[in-house]
Amino acid sequence: MIEAQNLTRRFGAFTAVDGVSFAVGEGEIVGMLGPNGAGKTTTIRMLTGFLPPTTGRVTLGGKDLFGDDVAVRREIGYLPENVALYPELRVDEYLVWRGRLEGMDRAAIRRRLPEIVERCLLGDVRRQIIGTLSKGYRQRVGLAGAILHDPKVLVLDEPTVGLDPKQIIAIRELIRELGRGHTLLVSTHILPEVELLCGRVLIIDRGQIVAEGSPESLRERWQGAFGVTIEFAEPAAGQHEALAALAGVETVTPDHEPPHRFTLACAKGSDPRAEIFRLAVERGWTLVELAPARASLEDVFVRLTTRDTGTATAAPEIEEVAS
Amino acid sequence: MNGMLAVARRELKAYFFSPLAYIVLTFFLLVQGWTFAIIVSYLSNPQFPAGKPLELFFGQTIFTWLVLIFTGTFLTMRLISEELRSGTIETLMTSPVSEAQVVVGKYLAALVFYLFLWAPTLIYVVVIRAFTPVDWGPIAASYVGIAGIGALFLSVGVFASAMSKNQIVAAIVTFSCLLVLFSIGLMENLVQGELWKQVLGHLNLWTHMDDFAKGIVDTRRLVYYASATALFLFLTTRALQAKKWR
Numbered sequence: 001m002i003e004a005q006n007l008t009r010r011f012g013a014f015t016a017v018d019g020v021s022f023a024v025g026e027g028e029i030v031g032m033l034g035p036n037g038a039g040k041t042t043t044i045r046m047l048t049g050f051l052p053p054t055t056g057r058v059t060l061g062g063k064d065l066f067g068d069d070v071a072v073r074r075e076i077g078y079l080p081e082n083v084a085l086y087p088e089l090r091v092d093e094y095l096v097w098r099g100r101l102e103g104m105d106r107a108a109i110r111r112r113l114p115e116i117v118e119r120c121l122l123g124d125v126r127r128q129i130i131g132t133l134s135k136g137y138r139q140r141v142g143l144a145g146a147i148l149h150d151p152k153v154l155v156l157d158e159p160t161v162g163l164d165p166k167q168i169i170a171i172r173e174l175i176r177e178l179g180r181g182h183t184l185l186v187s188t189h190i191l192p193e194v195e196l197l198c199g200r201v202l203i204i205d206r207g208q209i210v211a212e213g214s215p216e217s218l219r220e221r222w223q224g225a226f227g228v229t230i231e232f233a234e235p236a237a238g239q240h241e242a243l244a245a246l247a248g249v250e251t252v253t254p255d256h257e258p259p260h261r262f263t264l265a266c267a268k269g270s271d272p273r274a275e276i277f278r279l280a281v282e283r284g285w286t287l288v289e290l291a292p293a294r295a296s297l298e299d300v301f302v303r304l305t306t307r308d309t310g311t312a313t314a315a316p317e318i319e320e321v322a323s
Numbered sequence: 324m325n326g327m328l329a330v331a332r333r334e335l336k337a338y339f340f341s342p343l344a345y346i347v348l349t350f351f352l353l354v355q356g357w358t359f360a361i362i363v364s365y366l367s368n369p370q371f372p373a374g375k376p377l378e379l380f381f382g383q384t385i386f387t388w389l390v391l392i393f394t395g396t397f398l399t400m401r402l403i404s405e406e407l408r409s410g411t412i413e414t415l416m417t418s419p420v421s422e423a424q425v426v427v428g429k430y431l432a433a434l435v436f437y438l439f440l441w442a443p444t445l446i447y448v449v450v451i452r453a454f455t456p457v458d459w460g461p462i463a464a465s466y467v468g469i470a471g472i473g474a475l476f477l478s479v480g481v482f483a484s485a486m487s488k489n490q491i492v493a494a495i496v497t498f499s500c501l502l503v504l505f506s507i508g509l510m511e512n513l514v515q516g517e518l519w520k521q522v523l524g525h526l527n528l529w530t531h532m533d534d535f536a537k538g539i540v541d542t543r544r545l546v547y548y549a550s551a552t553a554l555f556l557f558l559t560t561r562a563l564q565a566k567k568w569r
Binding site for chain 2: 045048049050051052070071072073074076078080082084085086088089093097098100101102103145
């Protein structure tokens with residue numbers, strides 16, 4: 001449906017996006033994940049026709065987005081990161097304006113408006129002046145404006161940022177619902193959001209796609225070590241060493257609080273849980289917790305986007321406790 | 324086309340929803356009323372030479388120019404700079420409207436509001452008409468001049484407004500440009516050389532307006548306003564397009 005071919009965007013000497021290529025198929029929900037400043041918004045601005053790429057192109061259903069025909073943009077509904085609205089207008093006035101801008105006629109707008117207002121939970125603020133609305137409502141007005149003309153592709157840049165938990169749930173629900181029948185590209189740096197919403201994930205870092213796939217496949221592919229979390233009832237001498245000596249255990253990381261709680265990283269394919277249980281029985285240590293720690297998408301994300309790969313963030317902690 | 328009208332309508336609404344428009348409207352009418360009152364009381368004093376009040380109202384005084392330059396600045400300073408500042412430009416530029424449509428739409432809104440500002444001055448014509456017969460030709464010509472020069476001034480303002488996110492910067496740039504545009508013709512009498520005198524003479528807005536007020540409509544001048552307006556709107560479109568590349 002929408003395809004980015006080798007997109008590069010430079011701002012002066014700084015390369016914000018560097019040779020990004022991907023496609024979003026019809027009906028797909030794709031999440032774009034990346035730390036702040038990774039180039040997500042720049043990529044999205046190129047995909048929506050706001051920012052022309054330095055090199056590369058964007059096509060929508062085969063048509064070039066930066067060609068002479070601005071009508072192509074009608075197929076895209078876009079919710080920018082900072083939802084900017086006209087504060088002096090009322091909510092319904094704004095939405096009517098958006099409809100006109102997208103080339104809808106009066107009758108079509110009148111037909112569509114009540115449905116959109118209801119879907120975006122704007123019923124009670126319809127006649128309110130936008131300048132007086134809270135951030136959550138503004139976000140929803142922006143979203144309503146983006147879907148009003150029923151575009152084929154929806155691009156949402158950080159749709160839940162700055163919302164309270166209740167609003168986040170409402171917006172997510174709405175996005176999930178929109179995913180049925182729309183092609184959707186959502187950018188976010190909130191990981192659970194991606195796991196909840198998206199069938200496919202692009203991880204972007206320093207302007208490049210560093211990983212791509214379904215949340216499950218990414219987890220599987222990047223799940224290096226099987227982890228186990230254990231906690232003893234009380235500390236005892238030799239716990240750390242005994243755990244480290246077990247077959248298949250690669251590293252043992254004690255928690256700060258309490259000190260008799262450990263996270264073990266295990267070699268691929270090994271599962272020392274039975275061994276741990278036996279060890280505890282043997283030494284007379286009471287186990288109060290023994291749980292597998294599955295690598296979350298968060299781990300994958302951190303691993304892929306941390307500059308000094310993986311251990312850099314964990315290492316200082318170990319030393320601190322050991323000393 | 325629809326997109327352009329949508330932009331123009333929203334912009335007009337924005338004028339009436341913002342205090343700025345009412346302040347401009349109020350002071351515009353105060354200044355115009357004051358000017359008109361001065362002219363009428365001046366002419367009704369038998370010590371002073373006789374004259375036509377409406378001719379003086381539109382031409383021959385600095386008041387017209389003060390009003391034109393200030394309204395040209397205040398009506399346009401917000402137009403594009405506010406979109407750049409608040410980020411609403413992103414919505415505009417990702418919808419199926421071109422830069423040119425946005426620029427022309429906004430310009431049209433400013434022009435309509437500008438003409439709306441001048442509309443109440445028709446009352447002065449009615450007032451004068453109550454006491455003395457009026458010659459309609461020069462009055463119509465005066466309004467043509469007001470519309471033409473106003474159209475040009477507004478296009479300069481729209482252009483300046485696309486140059487900065489800051490309304491104040493846009494206002495200062497517009498004000499300076501309009502001052503230059505207005506006064507360059509006044510240099511006519513200061514420069515040496517026949518060619519320069521002629522060129523500047525053609526650009527002398529002061530004589531333009533004087534002539535309009537006397538009922539002289541020179542189409543060359545209208546062509547000047549129209550082409551300069553088109554040029555500034557074109558430059559504005561280019562400026563908006565160029566913004567994307569930075």
